[in-house]
Amino acid sequence: xxxxxxxxxxxxxxxxxxxxxxxxxxxxxxxxxxxxxxxxxxxxxxxxxxxxxxxxxxxxxxxxxxxxxxxxxxxxxxxxxxxxxxxxxxxxxxxxxxxxxxxxxxxxxxxxxxxxxxxxxxxxxxxxxxxxxxxxxxxxxxxxxxxxxxxxxxxxxxxxxxxxxxxx
Numbered sequence: 001x002x003x004x005x006x007x008x009x010x011x012x013x014x015x016x017x018x019x020x021x022x023x024x025x026x027x028x029x030x031x032x033x034x035x036x037x038x039x040x041x042x043x044x045x046x047x048x049x050x051x052x053x054x055x056x057x058x059x060x061x062x063x064x065x066x067x068x069x070x071x072x073x074x075x076x077x078x079x080x081x082x083x084x085x086x087x088x089x090x091x092x093x094x095x096x097x098x099x100x101x102x103x104x105x106x107x108x109x110x111x112x113x114x115x116x117x118x119x120x121x122x123x124x125x126x127x128x129x130x131x132x133x134x135x136x137x138x139x140x141x142x143x144x145x146x147x148x149x150x151x152x153x154x155x156x157x158x159x160x161x162x163x164x165x166x167x168x
Contacts, residue, residue: 059116060116063121066114067112067146070114070124071141074099074110074112077095078134078140078141079136081095082131082134095110109126109144116148118151119151119152122146122148123146123149125144126142126144127142128141129141129142
């Protein structure tokens with residue numbers, strides 16, 4: 001009878017050990033599944049963000065290149081207008097005729113914009129050199145500003161909806 005109880009105790013002890021290791025294994029597998037799912041979700045979010053960033057950068061550089069092309073055309077126009085004009089007033093009249101209200105004859109400045117996307121533009125402001133300094137094969141302007149500007153003003157909601165203890 002004594003032997004029978006000893007065997008019974010050994011058997012129950014082994015069963016407890018087997019159950020504990022099974023629970024630890026199940027818990028470990030569950031943790032691995034959860035962490036792998038979180039890693040996958042994080043990787044997908046990072047991929048989407050990288051794609052948006054790539055699109056934004058490509059749009060910016062495409063618009064920047066277009067703004068540079070416009071700047072080249074403006075420079076060539078200034079050289080042509082200088083060759084076709086006899087004085088500064090006639091030169092300004094030709095600039096105003098070509099560029100309209102974008103050219104300010106008082107400050108001798110020209111402003112133009114290039115769309116980046118639906119929400120942003122590149123705004124360029126340049127000032128022409130003195131009439132006597134304008135010539136072929138050089139920059140006949142000084143860039144005053146060249147920056148990205150939003151088309152629409154954004155409203156930032158910085159309110160915190162915190163419960164003050166009153167009724168809901």
